[in-house]
Amino acid sequence: MNQTVPISKKISTKKLTIFAGVVCITVILLVYYYRIKLGLLLSNPAAFWKLFLNASELSDFSFWAIMVSVATCVAALLIDFFTLGWKNSSLRKIFVRPTTSSKIDSFCFFLSVSRLHQALGLCVSLGVAYFLSSLLMKFIKFNLLGSIQIPWVQPILFFVLLDIKHYLEHRFMHNRKFWELHSFHHSATEMTVFTNARGHLLEASVYAFFTAIFFAVMGSPLHQIFLVYFFREVYAYLLHSDVKSKLGWVGRWILISPPAHKLHHSINPEDYGRNFGTFFIWWDKLLGTYKEPREGEFKIGLTDDYQNQMNYFKGQWTVFKRWIHSL
Ligand SMILES: [Zn+2]
Ligand SMILES: [Zn+2]
Incomplete structure (x- = not known):
């Protein structure tokens, strides 16, 4: 909920070592605990690799999956265009008078739609979160939704619970320890449809972990999942x-x-930590984080606008260094 972690140009070697140590010990303990099940799984490398790709969302890499991603964005761009008119539309902001912020958004969209974002995220995280996520999904299957016998209740409940998961993981990313990673999304200085794709490569790893826990506990009504997404x-x-x-x-x-989500991106400290919801308003209202969007224009972005002063990759690296420093 804050934007206050100071800049550190130097990476903290001590903190980086502790971080790497904790990650390694966690993986070793988990591998040891699940060694027998893991042995069986590794005897079928194709199945394990598929599971691993599922956790990183790379399994849906196909022409049609990319077309669906493009279609979702085109649908939003058209609604944006017909609602705002050409002058204020995202299309004009992105393609006719792009700012540094919207250029980064466009690049993020390209990476996301081509699945390069997920592939790069997998590489830079060394696959750790995806490995743990795939283990979670493989070995824990409570499938609480599967115990509901009324067919139409399942997808509705799935949608609502999924939205709670999105609220919680978003709120989690505003935690002091993870804010720096999420700050990449908040560094946009103007709202365009493509801003949705703006995110740090490692942030996706954290979300993969939340998603794995969600599916491990809830299960999923497979036939409806595509429509929901x-x-x-x-x-x-x-x-x-x-x-x-x-x-x-x-x-x-x-x-x-x-406008309520725009307020979540506001640069004004009075607006920090508000409107975490990404679909239903209920969780913000219930948990006291909702703030009514005000009328008129207001600035969005970070008080320390360093991420738009450098290219995408340098921005990603600088955010990573600041995140380690903030731990
Ligand atoms: Zn946020
Ligand atoms: Zn946002």
Whole structure:
């Protein structure tokens, strides 16, 4: 919930060593604990590799998966265009008068849609979070949703619970220990539909872990999961458009509106730690983190705007160094 961790140009070697040590010990303990099951799994490398790719979302790398990703964004761009008009549209901001911020957003979108973001994330995290996530999904299967016998209740409950997971993981990323990683998303200085794709490579690893816990406990109604993700993804892109509508009573009682999410990106300290929701408004209202978006324009981004002063890769590296320093 803060933007206050100071800049450190030097990487903290001591903290980096402790961090690497904790990660290694955790992996060794888990491997030792699951050594027998792991042995069986490794005797079928193809199955293990598939599981590993599932955790990193790389398993859906195909022409059609990419087309679906593009379609979700195009749907959001069109809604943005017809709502805001050409002059204020994301399309104009991105393609006609791009700022440094929107250029980085566009590059992030390209990486995300081509799955390079996930592939690079897998490499820079050394696969640790994905390895742990794949183990979790393999060995823990409570499948609580599977115990519900009424078929139509399953997907609805899945959607609502998934949204709680998104709220919690987003709030978790605003924790002092993880804020630096999430700050890459908040460094955008203008809202465009593509801002949704802006994120640090390691942040995806944290989300993979949350997702693995969610699926391990809840299970998933496989037939509906595609529709749920498509719907959520279009709305996630729309949340980052500069649409001014607060959506009337829907935006008061059901959905987090784009202006409410814009307030989450506000540079004003009074707005920090508000509106974590990414679909339903309920969790912010219930847990006291909701703030009504105000009228008129306000600045978004970080008080320390260093990430737009450098290229994408240097920005990623600098965020990583600052994150280690903040641990
Ligand atoms: Zn945030
Ligand atoms: Zn956002």
